[in-house]
Amino acid sequence: MIQSRLPIKNLLKSWETERLITPLDRHFALELAEFHRPQLNQHSESHNELFLLICALLSHQLSQQHTCLPIEQILLNNPMNEQTAQCEITCSHAELMALLSQFSAIGVPLDSMPQNSLPRDSVPQESVAQDNVPLDNVPQESVAQDGVAENSSTPLVLDQGSLYLQRYYQFETQVADKLRHLAQGEIQELPTATQDTLNILFPHNPQKNAATESPVHDWQKIATATAFTKRLAVITGGPGTGKTTTVTKLLFLMTQEAELIIKLVAPTGKAAARLSESIKASKVRLKSELAPFADSIDVNSLSRVPEEASTLHRLLGVIPNSPQFRHHKDNPLRLDLLVVDEASMVDLPMMHKLLSALPDHARLILLGDQDQLASVEAGAVLADICAGLKADKSQSAKWQMRYSAAYAQRLSQLTGNDLSGFISASPGIGDSLCMLMHSHRFKGDAGIGQLATAVNNSDKSRIMEVWQSGYDELYWIEHQKTHTGNTGLELLLAQSVDHYRAYLELANQPQSTPLDIIECYNEFRILCAMRAGEYGVDGINQGVRDALKQAKLISPEHEFYPGRPVIIQSNDYNLGLFNGDIGLILPDSATQQATHSAPRLMAHFIQADGSILKVLPARLPSHDTCFAMTVHKSQGSEFSKVAMVLPLWPSQAQKQLLTKELVYTAITRAKHHFTCLGSQTVFEQASLQATKRSSGLARRLWN
Numbered sequence: 001m002i003q004s005r006l007p008i009k010n011l012l013k014s015w016e017t018e019r020l021i022t023p024l025d026r027h028f029a030l031e032l033a034e035f036h037r038p039q040l041n042q043h044s045e046s047h048n049e050l051f052l053l054i055c056a057l058l059s060h061q062l063s064q065q066h067t068c069l070p071i072e073q074i075l076l077n078n079p080m081n082e083q084t085a086q087c088e089i090t091c092s093h094a095e096l097m098a099l100l101s102q103f104s105a106i107g108v109p110l111d112s113m114p115q116n117s118l119p120r121d122s123v124p125q126e127s128v129a130q131d132n133v134p135l136d137n138v139p140q141e142s143v144a145q146d147g148v149a150e151n152s153s154t155p156l157v158l159d160q161g162s163l164y165l166q167r168y169y170q171f172e173t174q175v176a177d178k179l180r181h182l183a184q185g186e187i188q189e190l191p192t193a194t195q196d197t198l199n200i201l202f203p204h205n206p207q208k209n210a211a212t213e214s215p216v217h218d219w220q221k222i223a224t225a226t227a228f229t230k231r232l233a234v235i236t237g238g239p240g241t242g243k244t245t246t247v248t249k250l251l252f253l254m255t256q257e258a259e260l261i262i263k264l265v266a267p268t269g270k271a272a273a274r275l276s277e278s279i280k281a282s283k284v285r286l287k288s289e290l291a292p293f294a295d296s297i298d299v300n301s302l303s304r305v306p307e308e309a310s311t312l313h314r315l316l317g318v319i320p321n322s323p324q325f326r327h328h329k330d331n332p333l334r335l336d337l338l339v340v341d342e343a344s345m346v347d348l349p350m351m352h353k354l355l356s357a358l359p360d361h362a363r364l365i366l367l368g369d370q371d372q373l374a375s376v377e378a379g380a381v382l383a384d385i386c387a388g389l390k391a392d393k394s395q396s397a398k399w400q401m402r403y404s405a406a407y408a409q410r411l412s413q414l415t416g417n418d419l420s421g422f423i424s425a426s427p428g429i430g431d432s433l434c435m436l437m438h439s440h441r442f443k444g445d446a447g448i449g450q451l452a453t454a455v456n457n458s459d460k461s462r463i464m465e466v467w468q469s470g471y472d473e474l475y476w477i478e479h480q481k482t483h484t485g486n487t488g489l490e491l492l493l494a495q496s497v498d499h500y501r502a503y504l505e506l507a508n509q510p511q512s513t514p515l516d517i518i519e520c521y522n523e524f525r526i527l528c529a530m531r532a533g534e535y536g537v538d539g540i541n542q543g544v545r546d547a548l549k550q551a552k553l554i555s556p557e558h559e560f561y562p563g564r565p566v567i568i569q570s571n572d573y574n575l576g577l578f579n580g581d582i583g584l585i586l587p588d589s590a591t592q593q594a595t596h597s598a599p600r601l602m603a604h605f606i607q608a609d610g611s612i613l614k615v616l617p618a619r620l621p622s623h624d625t626c627f628a629m630t631v632h633k634s635q636g637s638e639f640s641k642v643a644m645v646l647p648l649w650p651s652q653a654q655k656q657l658l659t660k661e662l663v664y665t666a667i668t669r670a671k672h673h674f675t676c677l678g679s680q681t682v683f684e685q686a687s688l689q690a691t692k693r694s695s696g697l698a699r700r701l702w703n
């Protein structure tokens with residue numbers, strides 16, 4: 001059943017030495033195998049070996065942000081490729097499933113029992129009796145409060161062909177249950193006045209598709225009607241497709257109806273600040289759009305639409321030095337409607353916490369771009385929610401709405417848009433979803449939008465065509481020496497000096513405020529695919545720092561110097577600083593006035609409400625310089641100009657991280673100009689590789 005050149009224990013050690021797995025993966029496997037020895041029979045030794053191997057593979061899989069380990073991957077030698085080639089599992093999928101379901105450490109939900117598996121009571125009792133050990137390495141108090149694992153007795157679960165850690169299994173099934181439950185909730189009554197206001201907010205626009213002559217659907221109106229009538233609405237779309245505009249109109253509609261407690265949140269402080277700004281701007285636009293209708297609707301009630309957004313952590317109530325939040329299922333949030341922006345950044349455990357804390361009557365609206373990078377931690381919740389809308393290859397569009405017949409009819413009546421062409425016999429949670437596909441920011445022929453679309457579609461020839469079209473807003477720097485005799489990196493550093501010069505000069509002018517300086521700094525950012533190496537964040541930060549020093553724009557003699565940008569790497573709830581927050585070290589004019597001495601250096605951060613938070617540099621939690629940052633950390637932010645850096649010769653491990661979602665996210669952070677330092681091959685390879693996260697959530701939501 002298992003053939004290995006070394007005992008698995010030794011094999012894991014050698015993988016650890018080769019850094020193919022982490023020490024945590026090996027220790028996790030050893031500990032679990034020690035407590036949960038499979039039943040004793042003539043195969044017990046090979047069963048133990050198999051169990052040990054599978055535990056290590058599962059732990060490795062979780063560290064790669066998957067939420068489970070599909071059994072077929074074990075057999076394909078997949079998650080560990082060259083590693084598993086050193087040992088082989090010689091049984092069929094069905095045999096392996098049947099075998100695993102007999103292991104006392106692996107629970108099997110009743111509806112997921114492999115048909116040919118033996119009944120549980122055939123397992124010798126002495127092995128069952130050993131299983132009185134902790135569920136996993138999660139502290140027990142958190143297990144209890146989350147409502148996770150209370151009734152579970154095995155550390156692992158085998159369900160629908162995948163192996164889970166009990167904790168992740170509970171997260172996934174409970175998130176799926178809650179989302180499905182919310183999606184079923186429908187508000188039947190729609191007062192006539194609301195219908196009238198909906199029509200004013202979205203006037204009839206009798207456009208036709210130029211190619212097909214079919215009417216163009218007003219998906220923003222359909223999304224608004226969905227969110228008004230459903231307890232769960234997921235409104236997705238790329239940058240500038242009108243998500244904020246739509247949700248502002250929706251909130252206006254809702255505040256006309258009733259007094260509701262509405263909360264706006266985003267995963268990071270930066271994203272929350274941007275949501276606030278977007279809602280404010282959207283309200284201003286809406287106010288002028290509605291001015292002609294002042295006789296029929298109360299335009300002033302727009303002031304009831306909230307515009308302050310906070311982070312998810314703040315909403316849930318952080319408890320210092322604890323992984324728990326103040327709000328959970330036994331102490332739910334006090335709100336009627338929750339809007340979560342940048343939902344693609346929300347990982348599975350966080351989504352679980354959020355849904356657990358939602359009161360029974362509340363409505364939930366998730367906003368985000370399903371094509372962006374998945375969350376930094378485990379899972380790809382938004383992508384899984386949208387997975388059921390993926391069109392099959394025969395269709396020209398990438399996505400296809402999927403409504404139940406009854407709800408399509410209702411939405412058609414409410415919005416005046418004919419949705420009969422989008423009815424599905426198996427709509428899953430499709431009634432709650434709405435995808436906005438037309439970008440109002442990147443007009444049809446704009447280079448950034450074209451490139452983003454080509455990358456998103458992994459369209460190799462179109463990608464090259466866009467790069468070669470001579471768009472002013474796109475600029476390519478080849479890694480190798482250019483006609484000027486400089487390397488691509490030297491060219492990028494020279495350009496970075498030009499871009500960063502503006503904020504550093506502004507910082508030297510006495511009348512400049514920290515807000516002006518930070519906003520000027522935020523005009524440009526270098527985004528790296530990697531952290532380490534010459535072309536990673538570390539190398540590029542060093543390079544820019546040296547180049548700025550040479551240009552006499554900074555004097556980095558000390559650790560903290562005026563103009564040094566810093567990015568926070570961990571949460572400090574007492575200071576109110578969170579992972580990913582970015583600030584600038586600047587002289588604090590207030591200390592100068594107070595003490596009549598040289599101004600003290602302080603780190604300055606823009607808060608979600610637009611105010612400035614000042615922190616003594618010595619008190620900063622762990623942080624890094626931020627002339628360059630990773631694409632991952634840039635999610636939820638936008639810059640006027642972006643330069644993306646791809647590695648020159650990516651290693652095998654780096655290649656796995658270079659995905660089209662990463663490139664797409666970097667491109668769409670740029671509002672006006674996008675530069676790429678790379679090689680054509682690496683850009684293409686990355687654009688053709690889609691992120692794969694193993695998870696059963698999509699299946700649970702759509703089947």
Ligand SMILES: Nc1ncnc2c1ncn2[C@@H]1O[C@H](COP(=O)(O)OP(=O)(O)OP(=O)(O)O)[C@@H](O)[C@H]1O
Pocket residue numbers: 220237238239240241242243244245246278282285440441
């Ligand atoms: N139906 C529309 N017609 C014309 N312009 C629109 C429409 N909807 C949105 N816009 C404009 O497009 C721009 C982007 O809209 P909005 O901020 O709502 O998009 P978004 O999807 O929230 O963007 P992001 O993902 O970047 O936050 C705004 O200037 C807005 O006024």
